[in-house]
Amino acid sequence: MNMITTTAKASMCLGPSSGGGFVMRQIPRRKPAADEVEVAVAAASVNPIDVHRAQGYGRRLLSLLGASRFPMVLGNDLAGTVTSVGTGVSRFQLGDCVYGLKPTSAEGTHASHVLVKANYLLPVPEGQDPLALAALPYCFVTMWLAISGAGLTRENASGKSVLVHGAAGGLGTLALQMLSEWGAKVTAIAWPSNFDACIGAGAADVVDCTKKPFASLGRSFDVTLNFATWDDDLLLLGCLRDGALGHATTVHPMLRNFDELGWTRAVLSTLSDKKRHRSTLPKGVKHYAWTLFRPDEAALSELRRLVEQNDISLPIGLIRSLEDAAEAFEHVSKGKPGRALLKP
Ligand SMILES: NC(=O)c1ccc[n+]([C@@H]2O[C@H](COP(=O)([O-])OP(=O)(O)OC[C@H]3O[C@@H](n4cnc5c(N)ncnc54)[C@H](OP(=O)(O)O)[C@@H]3O)[C@@H](O)[C@H]2O)c1
Incomplete structure:
Protein backbone atom coordinates (compact mmCIF):
# COMPACT_ATOMS: atom_id res chain seq x y z
CA MET A 1 0.00 0.00 0.00
CA ASN A 2 1.27 3.51 -0.89
CA MET A 3 1.48 5.72 2.22
CA ILE A 4 0.99 9.45 1.63
CA THR A 5 3.45 11.21 3.94
CA THR A 6 2.62 14.63 5.36
CA THR A 7 6.24 15.54 5.92
CA ALA A 8 9.18 15.93 3.61
CA LYS A 9 12.78 15.27 4.53
CA ALA A 10 15.19 18.12 4.03
CA SER A 11 18.89 18.76 4.39
CA MET A 12 19.02 21.85 6.59
CA CYS A 13 22.17 23.93 6.40
CA LEU A 14 23.21 25.12 9.85
CA GLY A 15 25.25 28.06 8.58
CA PRO A 16 28.67 29.51 9.32
CA SER A 17 28.48 29.01 13.10
CA SER A 18 28.62 25.25 12.43
CA GLY A 19 31.24 25.59 9.67
CA GLY A 20 28.49 25.19 7.06
CA GLY A 21 27.28 21.83 8.46
CA PHE A 22 23.99 20.02 7.77
CA VAL A 23 21.30 18.18 9.67
CA MET A 24 18.39 16.13 8.29
CA ARG A 25 14.93 17.33 9.40
CA GLN A 26 11.33 16.39 8.68
CA ILE A 27 9.45 19.49 7.50
CA PRO A 28 5.70 19.83 6.86
CA ARG A 29 4.44 19.39 3.29
CA ARG A 30 2.05 22.19 2.32
CA LYS A 31 -0.68 22.24 -0.29
CA PRO A 32 0.50 24.04 -3.43
CA ALA A 33 -0.82 27.60 -3.92
CA ALA A 34 -2.98 28.13 -7.04
CA ASP A 35 0.06 28.74 -9.30
CA GLU A 36 2.31 26.08 -7.73
CA VAL A 37 3.10 22.42 -8.17
CA GLU A 38 4.58 20.03 -5.61
CA VAL A 39 7.48 18.00 -6.98
CA ALA A 40 8.91 14.82 -5.45
CA VAL A 41 12.57 15.54 -6.04
CA ALA A 42 14.61 12.96 -7.96
CA ALA A 43 17.73 15.13 -7.84
CA ALA A 44 18.74 18.69 -6.96
CA SER A 45 22.07 20.30 -7.76
CA VAL A 46 24.66 21.94 -5.52
CA ASN A 47 26.02 25.13 -7.09
CA PRO A 48 28.93 27.34 -5.99
CA ILE A 49 26.39 29.82 -4.62
CA ASP A 50 25.07 27.14 -2.20
CA VAL A 51 28.60 26.59 -0.91
CA HIS A 52 29.08 30.34 -0.43
CA ARG A 53 25.65 30.78 1.20
CA ALA A 54 26.43 27.96 3.66
CA GLN A 55 29.32 30.15 4.84
CA GLY A 56 27.07 33.22 5.22
CA TYR A 57 27.85 34.88 1.87
CA GLY A 58 25.12 37.21 0.65
CA ARG A 59 23.32 37.21 4.00
CA ARG A 60 22.52 40.94 4.10
CA LEU A 61 20.99 41.30 0.63
CA LEU A 62 19.39 37.83 0.73
CA SER A 63 17.70 38.75 4.02
CA LEU A 64 15.37 40.84 1.83
CA LEU A 65 14.18 37.51 0.35
CA GLY A 66 13.98 35.84 3.78
CA ALA A 67 16.92 33.72 2.64
CA SER A 68 19.58 34.33 5.25
CA ARG A 69 18.38 32.89 8.57
CA PHE A 70 19.82 29.47 9.45
CA PRO A 71 18.94 26.64 9.57
CA MET A 72 17.59 26.71 6.03
CA VAL A 73 17.26 24.53 2.96
CA LEU A 74 19.62 25.56 0.16
CA GLY A 75 19.39 24.68 -3.54
CA ASN A 76 17.74 26.37 -6.52
CA ASP A 77 17.09 23.69 -9.11
CA LEU A 78 15.67 20.20 -9.36
CA ALA A 79 14.21 17.40 -11.44
CA GLY A 80 11.44 15.10 -10.24
CA THR A 81 7.81 14.02 -10.46
CA VAL A 82 4.68 16.10 -9.93
CA THR A 83 2.82 14.96 -6.79
CA SER A 84 0.26 17.74 -6.36
CA VAL A 85 -1.03 20.55 -8.58
CA GLY A 86 -2.39 24.00 -7.61
CA THR A 87 -5.94 24.84 -8.63
CA GLY A 88 -4.80 27.35 -11.28
CA VAL A 89 -2.28 25.08 -12.98
CA SER A 90 -3.25 23.38 -16.23
CA ARG A 91 0.22 22.72 -17.73
CA PHE A 92 1.07 19.77 -15.46
CA GLN A 93 -0.62 16.68 -14.10
CA LEU A 94 0.17 14.20 -11.32
CA GLY A 95 3.02 11.95 -12.36
CA ASP A 96 4.56 14.32 -14.94
CA CYS A 97 8.33 14.28 -15.03
CA VAL A 98 9.65 17.86 -14.71
CA TYR A 99 12.78 19.95 -14.14
CA GLY A 100 13.07 23.58 -13.15
CA LEU A 101 14.00 26.08 -10.49
CA LYS A 102 13.00 28.24 -7.55
CA PRO A 103 14.01 31.80 -6.68
CA THR A 104 16.58 32.00 -3.90
CA SER A 105 14.79 31.40 -0.58
CA ALA A 106 15.13 29.57 2.74
CA GLU A 107 12.97 26.74 1.28
CA GLY A 108 15.33 25.46 -1.40
CA THR A 109 15.40 22.26 -3.38
CA HIS A 110 17.65 20.09 -1.15
CA ALA A 111 14.59 18.22 0.10
CA SER A 112 12.38 15.27 -0.85
CA HIS A 113 9.32 17.40 -1.78
CA VAL A 114 9.39 20.99 -2.98
CA LEU A 115 6.78 23.58 -3.99
CA VAL A 116 7.65 25.31 -7.27
CA LYS A 117 5.78 27.86 -9.39
CA ALA A 118 4.45 25.98 -12.43
CA ASN A 119 5.88 28.68 -14.72
CA TYR A 120 9.38 27.78 -13.54
CA LEU A 121 9.03 24.10 -14.48
CA LEU A 122 9.60 22.38 -17.83
CA PRO A 123 8.55 18.91 -18.96
CA VAL A 124 11.33 16.30 -19.19
CA PRO A 125 11.30 15.19 -22.84
CA GLU A 126 10.32 11.57 -23.53
CA GLY A 127 13.35 9.29 -23.19
CA GLN A 128 15.63 11.83 -21.45
CA ASP A 129 17.14 11.14 -18.03
CA PRO A 130 15.74 13.63 -15.48
CA LEU A 131 18.96 13.42 -13.44
CA ALA A 132 20.94 14.78 -16.37
CA LEU A 133 18.64 17.85 -16.41
CA ALA A 134 18.63 18.60 -12.66
CA ALA A 135 21.80 20.73 -12.73
CA LEU A 136 20.87 22.79 -15.78
CA PRO A 137 18.18 25.32 -14.80
CA TYR A 138 20.02 27.55 -12.28
CA THR A 291 24.15 39.65 -13.41
CA LEU A 292 22.10 38.48 -10.42
CA PHE A 293 20.23 35.19 -10.70
CA ARG A 294 16.43 35.32 -10.80
CA PRO A 295 13.97 32.97 -12.49
CA ASP A 296 13.27 34.08 -16.05
CA GLU A 297 10.66 32.50 -18.29
CA ALA A 298 12.33 33.54 -21.57
CA ALA A 299 15.55 31.87 -20.40
CA LEU A 300 13.63 28.72 -19.43
CA SER A 301 11.96 28.65 -22.81
CA GLU A 302 15.39 28.73 -24.53
CA LEU A 303 16.61 25.99 -22.17
CA ARG A 304 13.61 23.87 -23.15
CA ARG A 305 14.38 24.33 -26.86
CA LEU A 306 18.02 23.34 -26.45
CA VAL A 307 17.22 20.36 -24.20
CA GLU A 308 14.65 19.09 -26.71
CA GLN A 309 17.31 19.32 -29.44
CA ASN A 310 19.87 17.55 -27.20
CA ASP A 311 22.15 20.58 -27.60
CA ILE A 312 22.84 21.36 -23.94
CA SER A 313 24.23 19.37 -21.02
CA LEU A 314 26.60 19.51 -18.07
CA PRO A 315 28.79 16.63 -16.91
CA ILE A 316 27.73 15.23 -13.52
CA GLY A 317 30.72 14.53 -11.28
CA LEU A 318 29.10 13.27 -8.08
CA ILE A 319 25.72 12.00 -6.85
CA ARG A 320 25.08 11.73 -3.12
CA SER A 321 22.05 11.24 -0.89
CA LEU A 322 20.61 14.24 0.98
CA GLU A 323 22.07 12.71 4.14
CA ASP A 324 25.55 13.10 2.60
CA ALA A 325 25.09 16.72 1.48
CA ALA A 326 28.41 17.70 3.08
CA GLU A 327 30.28 15.49 0.58
CA ALA A 328 28.54 17.15 -2.36
CA PHE A 329 29.32 20.60 -0.94
CA GLU A 330 32.97 19.62 -0.53
CA HIS A 331 33.08 18.44 -4.17
CA VAL A 332 31.90 21.88 -5.31
CA SER A 333 34.02 23.89 -2.89
CA LYS A 334 37.15 22.05 -4.03
CA GLY A 335 36.31 22.77 -7.69
CA LYS A 336 36.28 19.06 -8.59
CA PRO A 337 35.14 18.25 -12.13
CA GLY A 338 31.45 17.85 -12.91
CA ARG A 339 28.37 19.12 -11.11
CA ALA A 340 27.21 17.60 -7.81
CA LEU A 341 23.69 16.25 -7.36
CA LEU A 342 21.75 15.36 -4.20
CA LYS A 343 19.15 12.58 -4.27
CA PRO A 344 16.53 12.22 -1.52
N1 LIG B 1 25.68 36.62 -9.63
C1 LIG B 1 24.93 35.52 -9.63
O1 LIG B 1 23.71 35.55 -9.46
C2 LIG B 1 25.61 34.20 -9.86
C3 LIG B 1 24.85 33.08 -10.21
C4 LIG B 1 25.52 31.90 -10.52
C5 LIG B 1 26.90 31.84 -10.42
N2 LIG B 1 27.58 32.93 -10.02
C6 LIG B 1 29.04 32.91 -9.92
O2 LIG B 1 29.55 32.82 -11.25
C7 LIG B 1 30.76 32.07 -11.24
C8 LIG B 1 30.65 30.96 -12.26
O3 LIG B 1 29.68 30.01 -11.82
P1 LIG B 1 29.88 28.48 -12.21
O4 LIG B 1 28.73 27.75 -11.68
O5 LIG B 1 30.23 28.40 -13.65
O6 LIG B 1 31.19 28.16 -11.34
P2 LIG B 1 32.26 27.02 -11.63
O7 LIG B 1 31.60 25.85 -12.24
O8 LIG B 1 33.03 26.88 -10.35
O9 LIG B 1 33.19 27.66 -12.76
C9 LIG B 1 34.03 28.76 -12.55
C10 LIG B 1 35.14 28.65 -13.58
O10 LIG B 1 35.96 29.81 -13.48
C11 LIG B 1 37.32 29.41 -13.36
N3 LIG B 1 38.04 30.35 -12.51
C12 LIG B 1 37.74 30.73 -11.26
N4 LIG B 1 38.67 31.62 -10.82
C13 LIG B 1 39.54 31.78 -11.82
C14 LIG B 1 40.73 32.57 -11.98
N5 LIG B 1 41.16 33.36 -10.99
N6 LIG B 1 41.39 32.50 -13.16
C15 LIG B 1 40.96 31.69 -14.15
N7 LIG B 1 39.85 30.91 -14.07
C16 LIG B 1 39.16 30.97 -12.90
C17 LIG B 1 37.26 28.05 -12.68
O11 LIG B 1 38.42 27.32 -12.98
P3 LIG B 1 39.05 26.35 -11.84
O12 LIG B 1 37.92 25.70 -11.12
O13 LIG B 1 39.91 25.41 -12.59
O14 LIG B 1 39.80 27.31 -10.98
C18 LIG B 1 36.03 27.43 -13.35
O15 LIG B 1 36.34 26.85 -14.58
C19 LIG B 1 30.95 31.55 -9.81
O16 LIG B 1 31.85 32.39 -9.13
C20 LIG B 1 29.56 31.67 -9.21
O17 LIG B 1 29.59 31.83 -7.81
C21 LIG B 1 26.98 34.12 -9.74
Whole structure:
Protein backbone atom coordinates (compact mmCIF):
# COMPACT_ATOMS: atom_id res chain seq x y z
CA MET A 1 0.00 0.00 0.00
CA ASN A 2 1.27 3.51 -0.89
CA MET A 3 1.48 5.72 2.22
CA ILE A 4 0.99 9.45 1.63
CA THR A 5 3.45 11.21 3.94
CA THR A 6 2.62 14.63 5.36
CA THR A 7 6.24 15.54 5.92
CA ALA A 8 9.18 15.93 3.61
CA LYS A 9 12.78 15.27 4.53
CA ALA A 10 15.19 18.12 4.03
CA SER A 11 18.89 18.76 4.39
CA MET A 12 19.02 21.85 6.59
CA CYS A 13 22.17 23.93 6.40
CA LEU A 14 23.21 25.12 9.85
CA GLY A 15 25.25 28.06 8.58
CA PRO A 16 28.67 29.51 9.32
CA SER A 17 28.48 29.01 13.10
CA SER A 18 28.62 25.25 12.43
CA GLY A 19 31.24 25.59 9.67
CA GLY A 20 28.49 25.19 7.06
CA GLY A 21 27.28 21.83 8.46
CA PHE A 22 23.99 20.02 7.77
CA VAL A 23 21.30 18.18 9.67
CA MET A 24 18.39 16.13 8.29
CA ARG A 25 14.93 17.33 9.40
CA GLN A 26 11.33 16.39 8.68
CA ILE A 27 9.45 19.49 7.50
CA PRO A 28 5.70 19.83 6.86
CA ARG A 29 4.44 19.39 3.29
CA ARG A 30 2.05 22.19 2.32
CA LYS A 31 -0.68 22.24 -0.29
CA PRO A 32 0.50 24.04 -3.43
CA ALA A 33 -0.82 27.60 -3.92
CA ALA A 34 -2.98 28.13 -7.04
CA ASP A 35 0.06 28.74 -9.30
CA GLU A 36 2.31 26.08 -7.73
CA VAL A 37 3.10 22.42 -8.17
CA GLU A 38 4.58 20.03 -5.61
CA VAL A 39 7.48 18.00 -6.98
CA ALA A 40 8.91 14.82 -5.45
CA VAL A 41 12.57 15.54 -6.04
CA ALA A 42 14.61 12.96 -7.96
CA ALA A 43 17.73 15.13 -7.84
CA ALA A 44 18.74 18.69 -6.96
CA SER A 45 22.07 20.30 -7.76
CA VAL A 46 24.66 21.94 -5.52
CA ASN A 47 26.02 25.13 -7.09
CA PRO A 48 28.93 27.34 -5.99
CA ILE A 49 26.39 29.82 -4.62
CA ASP A 50 25.07 27.14 -2.20
CA VAL A 51 28.60 26.59 -0.91
CA HIS A 52 29.08 30.34 -0.43
CA ARG A 53 25.65 30.78 1.20
CA ALA A 54 26.43 27.96 3.66
CA GLN A 55 29.32 30.15 4.84
CA GLY A 56 27.07 33.22 5.22
CA TYR A 57 27.85 34.88 1.87
CA GLY A 58 25.12 37.21 0.65
CA ARG A 59 23.32 37.21 4.00
CA ARG A 60 22.52 40.94 4.10
CA LEU A 61 20.99 41.30 0.63
CA LEU A 62 19.39 37.83 0.73
CA SER A 63 17.70 38.75 4.02
CA LEU A 64 15.37 40.84 1.83
CA LEU A 65 14.18 37.51 0.35
CA GLY A 66 13.98 35.84 3.78
CA ALA A 67 16.92 33.72 2.64
CA SER A 68 19.58 34.33 5.25
CA ARG A 69 18.38 32.89 8.57
CA PHE A 70 19.82 29.47 9.45
CA PRO A 71 18.94 26.64 9.57
CA MET A 72 17.59 26.71 6.03
CA VAL A 73 17.26 24.53 2.96
CA LEU A 74 19.62 25.56 0.16
CA GLY A 75 19.39 24.68 -3.54
CA ASN A 76 17.74 26.37 -6.52
CA ASP A 77 17.09 23.69 -9.11
CA LEU A 78 15.67 20.20 -9.36
CA ALA A 79 14.21 17.40 -11.44
CA GLY A 80 11.44 15.10 -10.24
CA THR A 81 7.81 14.02 -10.46
CA VAL A 82 4.68 16.10 -9.93
CA THR A 83 2.82 14.96 -6.79
CA SER A 84 0.26 17.74 -6.36
CA VAL A 85 -1.03 20.55 -8.58
CA GLY A 86 -2.39 24.00 -7.61
CA THR A 87 -5.94 24.84 -8.63
CA GLY A 88 -4.80 27.35 -11.28
CA VAL A 89 -2.28 25.08 -12.98
CA SER A 90 -3.25 23.38 -16.23
CA ARG A 91 0.22 22.72 -17.73
CA PHE A 92 1.07 19.77 -15.46
CA GLN A 93 -0.62 16.68 -14.10
CA LEU A 94 0.17 14.20 -11.32
CA GLY A 95 3.02 11.95 -12.36
CA ASP A 96 4.56 14.32 -14.94
CA CYS A 97 8.33 14.28 -15.03
CA VAL A 98 9.65 17.86 -14.71
CA TYR A 99 12.78 19.95 -14.14
CA GLY A 100 13.07 23.58 -13.15
CA LEU A 101 14.00 26.08 -10.49
CA LYS A 102 13.00 28.24 -7.55
CA PRO A 103 14.01 31.80 -6.68
CA THR A 104 16.58 32.00 -3.90
CA SER A 105 14.79 31.40 -0.58
CA ALA A 106 15.13 29.57 2.74
CA GLU A 107 12.97 26.74 1.28
CA GLY A 108 15.33 25.46 -1.40
CA THR A 109 15.40 22.26 -3.38
CA HIS A 110 17.65 20.09 -1.15
CA ALA A 111 14.59 18.22 0.10
CA SER A 112 12.38 15.27 -0.85
CA HIS A 113 9.32 17.40 -1.78
CA VAL A 114 9.39 20.99 -2.98
CA LEU A 115 6.78 23.58 -3.99
CA VAL A 116 7.65 25.31 -7.27
CA LYS A 117 5.78 27.86 -9.39
CA ALA A 118 4.45 25.98 -12.43
CA ASN A 119 5.88 28.68 -14.72
CA TYR A 120 9.38 27.78 -13.54
CA LEU A 121 9.03 24.10 -14.48
CA LEU A 122 9.60 22.38 -17.83
CA PRO A 123 8.55 18.91 -18.96
CA VAL A 124 11.33 16.30 -19.19
CA PRO A 125 11.30 15.19 -22.84
CA GLU A 126 10.32 11.57 -23.53
CA GLY A 127 13.35 9.29 -23.19
CA GLN A 128 15.63 11.83 -21.45
CA ASP A 129 17.14 11.14 -18.03
CA PRO A 130 15.74 13.63 -15.48
CA LEU A 131 18.96 13.42 -13.44
CA ALA A 132 20.94 14.78 -16.37
CA LEU A 133 18.64 17.85 -16.41
CA ALA A 134 18.63 18.60 -12.66
CA ALA A 135 21.80 20.73 -12.73
CA LEU A 136 20.87 22.79 -15.78
CA PRO A 137 18.18 25.32 -14.80
CA TYR A 138 20.02 27.55 -12.28
CA CYS A 139 23.27 27.66 -14.26
CA PHE A 140 21.53 28.08 -17.59
CA VAL A 141 19.23 30.90 -16.47
CA THR A 142 22.13 32.81 -14.87
CA MET A 143 24.24 32.34 -18.02
CA TRP A 144 21.32 33.45 -20.25
CA LEU A 145 20.73 36.56 -18.09
CA ALA A 146 24.43 37.45 -18.41
CA ILE A 147 24.41 36.99 -22.17
CA SER A 148 21.26 39.04 -22.64
CA GLY A 149 22.65 41.66 -20.21
CA ALA A 150 25.66 41.95 -22.53
CA GLY A 151 23.27 42.62 -25.43
CA LEU A 152 23.44 39.23 -27.20
CA THR A 153 20.31 37.47 -28.40
CA ARG A 154 19.64 34.42 -30.57
CA GLU A 155 18.64 36.85 -33.32
CA ASN A 156 21.83 38.99 -33.31
CA ALA A 157 24.47 36.41 -32.26
CA SER A 158 25.45 34.98 -35.63
CA GLY A 159 29.07 35.83 -36.48
CA LYS A 160 29.66 37.80 -33.25
CA SER A 161 33.02 37.25 -31.53
CA VAL A 162 32.56 36.42 -27.85
CA LEU A 163 35.27 36.03 -25.21
CA VAL A 164 34.31 33.80 -22.24
CA HIS A 165 36.41 33.78 -19.04
CA GLY A 166 35.75 30.79 -16.76
CA ALA A 167 34.76 28.86 -19.89
CA ALA A 168 35.21 25.38 -18.41
CA GLY A 169 32.89 25.97 -15.44
CA GLY A 170 29.14 25.41 -15.33
CA LEU A 171 28.10 28.79 -16.74
CA GLY A 172 30.98 28.79 -19.22
CA THR A 173 30.25 25.33 -20.59
CA LEU A 174 26.59 26.19 -21.14
CA ALA A 175 27.54 29.51 -22.75
CA LEU A 176 29.87 27.74 -25.21
CA GLN A 177 27.13 25.26 -26.13
CA MET A 178 24.37 27.85 -26.55
CA LEU A 179 26.46 30.52 -28.30
CA SER A 180 27.92 28.05 -30.81
CA GLU A 181 24.37 26.86 -31.54
CA TRP A 182 23.41 30.52 -32.06
CA GLY A 183 26.25 30.92 -34.58
CA ALA A 184 28.62 33.07 -32.51
CA LYS A 185 32.41 32.58 -32.68
CA VAL A 186 33.48 31.90 -29.11
CA THR A 187 36.98 32.17 -27.63
CA ALA A 188 37.29 30.26 -24.34
CA ILE A 189 39.71 31.30 -21.59
CA ALA A 190 40.48 28.21 -19.49
CA TRP A 191 43.19 26.02 -18.01
CA PRO A 192 45.01 23.96 -20.71
CA SER A 193 43.70 20.74 -19.10
CA ASN A 194 40.18 21.96 -20.03
CA PHE A 195 40.90 22.94 -23.65
CA ASP A 196 39.44 19.73 -25.13
CA ALA A 197 36.26 20.10 -23.08
CA CYS A 198 35.89 23.72 -24.24
CA ILE A 199 36.33 22.77 -27.89
CA GLY A 200 33.87 19.88 -27.41
CA ALA A 201 31.35 22.38 -25.97
CA GLY A 202 31.65 24.61 -29.05
CA ALA A 203 34.62 26.98 -28.57
CA ALA A 204 36.19 28.08 -31.85
CA ASP A 205 39.41 29.03 -30.05
CA VAL A 206 40.99 28.45 -26.64
CA VAL A 207 43.33 30.66 -24.63
CA ASP A 208 45.46 29.69 -21.62
CA CYS A 209 44.24 31.53 -18.50
CA THR A 210 47.60 31.01 -16.76
CA LYS A 211 49.40 33.16 -19.36
CA LYS A 212 47.60 36.45 -18.51
CA PRO A 213 46.33 36.51 -22.10
CA PHE A 214 44.24 39.69 -22.05
CA ALA A 215 46.69 42.20 -23.53
CA SER A 216 47.60 39.90 -26.42
CA LEU A 217 43.94 39.31 -27.32
CA GLY A 218 43.62 42.99 -28.26
CA ARG A 219 40.48 45.09 -28.56
CA SER A 220 38.73 42.71 -30.91
CA PHE A 221 35.60 41.22 -29.28
CA ASP A 222 31.92 42.09 -29.66
CA VAL A 223 31.06 40.64 -26.24
CA THR A 224 33.06 39.67 -23.15
CA LEU A 225 31.67 37.47 -20.36
CA ASN A 226 33.25 37.09 -16.94
CA PHE A 227 32.34 33.87 -15.11
CA ALA A 228 35.76 33.54 -13.43
CA THR A 229 37.00 36.34 -11.19
CA TRP A 230 36.29 40.02 -10.51
CA ASP A 231 40.06 40.60 -10.43
CA ASP A 232 40.15 40.22 -14.24
CA ASP A 233 37.05 42.28 -15.03
CA LEU A 234 38.88 45.43 -16.18
CA LEU A 235 41.27 43.34 -18.29
CA LEU A 236 38.28 41.74 -20.04
CA LEU A 237 36.74 45.16 -20.75
CA GLY A 238 40.00 46.02 -22.49
CA CYS A 239 39.29 43.20 -25.00
CA LEU A 240 36.11 44.86 -26.34
CA ARG A 241 36.36 46.69 -29.65
CA ASP A 242 34.97 50.19 -30.18
CA GLY A 243 31.22 49.94 -30.75
CA ALA A 244 31.06 46.41 -29.25
CA LEU A 245 27.77 45.07 -27.88
CA GLY A 246 28.87 44.74 -24.26
CA HIS A 247 30.08 42.91 -21.20
CA ALA A 248 28.47 41.01 -18.33
CA THR A 249 29.89 39.58 -15.14
CA THR A 250 28.43 37.13 -12.65
CA VAL A 251 31.40 37.59 -10.30
CA HIS A 252 30.85 41.22 -9.25
CA PRO A 253 31.30 42.32 -5.62
CA MET A 254 27.71 43.45 -4.93
CA LEU A 255 26.72 40.78 -2.37
CA ARG A 256 30.12 40.86 -0.70
CA ASN A 257 29.97 44.67 -0.41
CA PHE A 258 26.67 44.42 1.49
CA ASP A 259 28.01 41.64 3.75
CA GLU A 260 31.15 43.56 4.62
CA LEU A 261 30.21 47.24 4.54
CA GLY A 262 26.62 47.55 5.76
CA TRP A 263 23.74 49.08 3.81
CA THR A 264 24.85 52.67 3.15
CA ARG A 265 28.54 52.13 2.47
CA ALA A 266 27.70 49.07 0.36
CA VAL A 267 25.38 51.08 -1.89
CA LEU A 268 28.06 53.76 -2.35
CA SER A 269 30.84 51.24 -2.90
CA THR A 270 28.77 49.19 -5.37
CA LEU A 271 27.81 52.28 -7.39
CA SER A 272 31.42 53.42 -7.41
CA ASP A 273 32.82 49.96 -8.42
CA LYS A 274 30.34 49.81 -11.27
CA LYS A 275 30.97 53.38 -12.42
CA ARG A 276 34.75 52.87 -12.33
CA HIS A 277 34.51 49.81 -14.58
CA ARG A 278 31.89 51.30 -16.89
CA SER A 279 34.09 54.37 -17.41
CA THR A 280 36.81 52.21 -19.00
CA LEU A 281 34.53 50.78 -21.72
CA PRO A 282 35.74 51.49 -25.25
CA LYS A 283 33.80 54.08 -27.31
CA GLY A 284 30.25 53.15 -28.27
CA VAL A 285 29.90 49.98 -26.13
CA LYS A 286 26.22 49.70 -25.34
CA HIS A 287 25.86 47.23 -22.45
CA TYR A 288 27.62 46.71 -19.13
CA ALA A 289 25.81 44.31 -16.77
CA TRP A 290 26.25 42.81 -13.32
CA THR A 291 24.15 39.65 -13.41
CA LEU A 292 22.10 38.48 -10.42
CA PHE A 293 20.23 35.19 -10.70
CA ARG A 294 16.43 35.32 -10.80
CA PRO A 295 13.97 32.97 -12.49
CA ASP A 296 13.27 34.08 -16.05
CA GLU A 297 10.66 32.50 -18.29
CA ALA A 298 12.33 33.54 -21.57
CA ALA A 299 15.55 31.87 -20.40
CA LEU A 300 13.63 28.72 -19.43
CA SER A 301 11.96 28.65 -22.81
CA GLU A 302 15.39 28.73 -24.53
CA LEU A 303 16.61 25.99 -22.17
CA ARG A 304 13.61 23.87 -23.15
CA ARG A 305 14.38 24.33 -26.86
CA LEU A 306 18.02 23.34 -26.45
CA VAL A 307 17.22 20.36 -24.20
CA GLU A 308 14.65 19.09 -26.71
CA GLN A 309 17.31 19.32 -29.44
CA ASN A 310 19.87 17.55 -27.20
CA ASP A 311 22.15 20.58 -27.60
CA ILE A 312 22.84 21.36 -23.94
CA SER A 313 24.23 19.37 -21.02
CA LEU A 314 26.60 19.51 -18.07
CA PRO A 315 28.79 16.63 -16.91
CA ILE A 316 27.73 15.23 -13.52
CA GLY A 317 30.72 14.53 -11.28
CA LEU A 318 29.10 13.27 -8.08
CA ILE A 319 25.72 12.00 -6.85
CA ARG A 320 25.08 11.73 -3.12
CA SER A 321 22.05 11.24 -0.89
CA LEU A 322 20.61 14.24 0.98
CA GLU A 323 22.07 12.71 4.14
CA ASP A 324 25.55 13.10 2.60
CA ALA A 325 25.09 16.72 1.48
CA ALA A 326 28.41 17.70 3.08
CA GLU A 327 30.28 15.49 0.58
CA ALA A 328 28.54 17.15 -2.36
CA PHE A 329 29.32 20.60 -0.94
CA GLU A 330 32.97 19.62 -0.53
CA HIS A 331 33.08 18.44 -4.17
CA VAL A 332 31.90 21.88 -5.31
CA SER A 333 34.02 23.89 -2.89
CA LYS A 334 37.15 22.05 -4.03
CA GLY A 335 36.31 22.77 -7.69
CA LYS A 336 36.28 19.06 -8.59
CA PRO A 337 35.14 18.25 -12.13
CA GLY A 338 31.45 17.85 -12.91
CA ARG A 339 28.37 19.12 -11.11
CA ALA A 340 27.21 17.60 -7.81
CA LEU A 341 23.69 16.25 -7.36
CA LEU A 342 21.75 15.36 -4.20
CA LYS A 343 19.15 12.58 -4.27
CA PRO A 344 16.53 12.22 -1.52
N1 LIG B 1 25.68 36.62 -9.63
C1 LIG B 1 24.93 35.52 -9.63
O1 LIG B 1 23.71 35.55 -9.46
C2 LIG B 1 25.61 34.20 -9.86
C3 LIG B 1 24.85 33.08 -10.21
C4 LIG B 1 25.52 31.90 -10.52
C5 LIG B 1 26.90 31.84 -10.42
N2 LIG B 1 27.58 32.93 -10.02
C6 LIG B 1 29.04 32.91 -9.92
O2 LIG B 1 29.55 32.82 -11.25
C7 LIG B 1 30.76 32.07 -11.24
C8 LIG B 1 30.65 30.96 -12.26
O3 LIG B 1 29.68 30.01 -11.82
P1 LIG B 1 29.88 28.48 -12.21
O4 LIG B 1 28.73 27.75 -11.68
O5 LIG B 1 30.23 28.40 -13.65
O6 LIG B 1 31.19 28.16 -11.34
P2 LIG B 1 32.26 27.02 -11.63
O7 LIG B 1 31.60 25.85 -12.24
O8 LIG B 1 33.03 26.88 -10.35
O9 LIG B 1 33.19 27.66 -12.76
C9 LIG B 1 34.03 28.76 -12.55
C10 LIG B 1 35.14 28.65 -13.58
O10 LIG B 1 35.96 29.81 -13.48
C11 LIG B 1 37.32 29.41 -13.36
N3 LIG B 1 38.04 30.35 -12.51
C12 LIG B 1 37.74 30.73 -11.26
N4 LIG B 1 38.67 31.62 -10.82
C13 LIG B 1 39.54 31.78 -11.82
C14 LIG B 1 40.73 32.57 -11.98
N5 LIG B 1 41.16 33.36 -10.99
N6 LIG B 1 41.39 32.50 -13.16
C15 LIG B 1 40.96 31.69 -14.15
N7 LIG B 1 39.85 30.91 -14.07
C16 LIG B 1 39.16 30.97 -12.90
C17 LIG B 1 37.26 28.05 -12.68
O11 LIG B 1 38.42 27.32 -12.98
P3 LIG B 1 39.05 26.35 -11.84
O12 LIG B 1 37.92 25.70 -11.12
O13 LIG B 1 39.91 25.41 -12.59
O14 LIG B 1 39.80 27.31 -10.98
C18 LIG B 1 36.03 27.43 -13.35
O15 LIG B 1 36.34 26.85 -14.58
C19 LIG B 1 30.95 31.55 -9.81
O16 LIG B 1 31.85 32.39 -9.13
C20 LIG B 1 29.56 31.67 -9.21
O17 LIG B 1 29.59 31.83 -7.81
C21 LIG B 1 26.98 34.12 -9.74
